[in-house]
Amino acid sequence: MLISLSEIMSVKGKVLHITVPIEMEYFKLDGAEYSFAKKNPIDLKISCEGERMISLECSTEISLMLPCSRCLEEVETKFDIHVSKNLDFHETEKDRIEELDETNYVIGYDLDTELLLYNEILIQFPLKVLCSEDCKGICFVCGTNLNKENCQCDKAVGDPRMSAFQDVFKNFKEV
Ligand SMILES: [Zn+2]
Ligand SMILES: [Zn+2]
Structure with missing residues (x-):
């Protein structure tokens, strides 16, 4: 106004x-x-x-x-x-x-x-908001809210950083 x-x-x-x-x-x-x-x-x-x-x-x-x-x-x-x-x-x-x-x-x-x-x-305005200090976040594979339920995803495989490493190893093997 x-x-x-x-x-x-x-x-x-x-x-x-x-x-x-x-x-x-x-x-x-x-x-x-x-x-x-x-x-x-x-x-x-x-x-x-x-x-x-x-x-x-x-x-x-x-x-x-x-x-x-x-x-x-x-x-x-x-x-x-x-x-x-x-x-x-x-x-x-x-x-x-x-x-x-x-x-x-x-x-x-x-x-x-x-x-x-x-x-x-x-x-x-906060840079970061947390629903609770120990919020477990969401599964980056299936998107399940891990505060509410668990999922069976193999998180090591789904981690994009890990898969980058795996690709590197694969390339080595091929050489
Ligand atoms: Zn949260
Ligand atoms: Zn999941």
């Missing part, structure tokens, strides 16, 4: 405290779409600290369903969002963008809460 800052920044001491719904249906990253398991509205507090000076506080708690890096089962992953920023509208827009970690969630005098949220999720 776009929140106009132009009115509030003209009156020192003015405070706007609102809750803003999250509009995005999915968190999209690298062509993937992750659904929300929890999407609390954003608690947003905008205060005018002086003429054209704004302080911004934003918090919410969301969770996304992210696939386990080993077995691909979806795992509810929490994100605690807390942003606290000071914006000085005496600066040029270019300076301000650089201060905002190069993310332009303030466009002109409008705050884009969706962009702000997207940026924060991105910063916290």
Whole structure:
């Protein structure tokens, strides 16, 4: 949602405290779409600290369903969002963008809460998600989730690294 800052920044001491719904249906990253398991509205507090000076506080708690890096089962992953920023509208827009970690969630005098949220999720986005520390993953031969059942596959044969070795041995024999 776009929140106009132009009115509030003209009156020192003015405070706007609102809750803003999250509009995005999915968190999209690298062509993937992750659904929300929890999407609390954003608690947003905008205060005018002086003429054209704004302080911004934003918090919410969301969770996304992210696939386990080993077995691909979806795992509810929490994100605690807390942003606290000071914006000085005496600066040029270019300076301000650089201060905002190069993310332009303030466009002109409008705050884009969706962009702000997207940026924060991105910063916290985990490199690796595990359904549990001892997740056994999936069998790379038959695709069985090894947390749920066992399979009879000969994993040594199916391991692509091993088969590369076997090919090498085969070639030696032929020579
Ligand atoms: Zn797992
Ligand atoms: Zn298997």
